[in-house]
Amino acid sequence: MREPEDHLRLQPLEEGSAGRGTLEPSRVESLFHEHAMEVRRFVLGIVRDPEVAADVLQSTFAKVVESGHTARAETLKGWLFRVAYHEALTARRRDQTRAEGQRKLASFCTNTSDRPEDRLIQGETIEAVRKALDDLPNEQRRVVWARLYEDKTFATIAQEFGVPLGTVLTRMRLALDKMRRSLGTGV
Amino acid sequence: MRPDASSDLSWLALRYICGELSDAETAAFELRLDEDQAAREAVARAVELAGAVVSLPRDASQILPAPRRPLVATVPRWILAIAASALFLIALRSVWHDRSHPTAKPAAPSAALALAWSGVHEDEDKTADLLEWLDAAPQGVETHLAAVDTATVSDSDVPDWMLEAGSLTGSAGLSERKEN
Numbered sequence: 001m002r003e004p005e006d007h008l009r010l011q012p013l014e015e016g017s018a019g020r021g022t023l024e025p026s027r028v029e030s031l032f033h034e035h036a037m038e039v040r041r042f043v044l045g046i047v048r049d050p051e052v053a054a055d056v057l058q059s060t061f062a063k064v065v066e067s068g069h070t071a072r073a074e075t076l077k078g079w080l081f082r083v084a085y086h087e088a089l090t091a092r093r094r095d096q097t098r099a100e101g102q103r104k105l106a107s108f109c110t111n112t113s114d115r116p117e118d119r120l121i122q123g124e125t126i127e128a129v130r131k132a133l134d135d136l137p138n139e140q141r142r143v144v145w146a147r148l149y150e151d152k153t154f155a156t157i158a159q160e161f162g163v164p165l166g167t168v169l170t171r172m173r174l175a176l177d178k179m180r181r182s183l184g185t186g187v
Numbered sequence: 188m189r190p191d192a193s194s195d196l197s198w199l200a201l202r203y204i205c206g207e208l209s210d211a212e213t214a215a216f217e218l219r220l221d222e223d224q225a226a227r228e229a230v231a232r233a234v235e236l237a238g239a240v241v242s243l244p245r246d247a248s249q250i251l252p253a254p255r256r257p258l259v260a261t262v263p264r265w266i267l268a269i270a271a272s273a274l275f276l277i278a279l280r281s282v283w284h285d286r287s288h289p290t291a292k293p294a295a296p297s298a299a300l301a302l303a304w305s306g307v308h309e310d311e312d313k314t315a316d317l318l319e320w321l322d323a324a325p326q327g328v329e330t331h332l333a334a335v336d337t338a339t340v341s342d343s344d345v346p347d348w349m350l351e352a353g354s355l356t357g358s359a360g361l362s363e364r365k366e367n
Binding site: 038039041042044045046048077078081082085089105106109110120121125126128129130133144145147148149153154172173176177179180183 | 194197198200201203204205207217220221222224227228230231232233234235236237238239240241242243
């Protein structure tokens, strides 16, 4: 899935080449509607900070406007994600106050906007996840809940439940596979 | 992508966003993210899944409280080992005591039982009233016990000590003791 380098190179705008060296606004808008939310989730997974993720998303689409025309249409999504990834790494390095990997899931995974179109997680996805969670065996559901909702580490869960760490990891993985199947390809 | 490879990637991505990968695993995964679009999308899906769970109300799922750890799991292993050893030693001592003191448990030799049983008949006069009362069916109470057909009782059903006692009762043995 590696994109050819020529599709990834971010070329500077040629002077006086507006319209020729940039992506068409309608195409940028279309890209935003199609992929912005997924890119935002991806970036959140890297930077783990909603505000930083919003900045990264903005700078990513600024790059799209500037250099999106250098990517082939069929690899545009991959190109977009890769630009976002590099922007996220840059932002993460810049953000020295953040304790890397230590942010709570609840602090960066929750919806931060009241506007439905800006919500990180759509209502139907939440409902589907709730149903999938209810379908899990108790021991798997408890592990999912403790890890994702209560943000306990797997080691802590193992200690609290009095089971080996491997058992907790197995339950979580089985639960993840079942939930993925229940939700189709959506999650 | 094979289904199991997709599962592996989802699992890796979830552990990544949860901060559950080691430094080496994190570095390797971030190198992969630089070139693998499937890995990037897996991270996005993991955030979506985690976000959906985090967004649920507290009572959304029928989450049961964490199971109480069984007593065996909470007691230190050294205490369990000592308790098991103590039980074993007690059992061993009991067996050893039985073997070294065989008379401790009362034996029931046929001759001794026969003598005791025959002695009952010596006090027939004293116990006649009691035996008569025992044999009589209680008034107003129906008995459900079937009458024993003596013809169906074989000798093998009667213990040796009882047969011997019977022979003593009607033999010279009893007479001798009466004379004594």
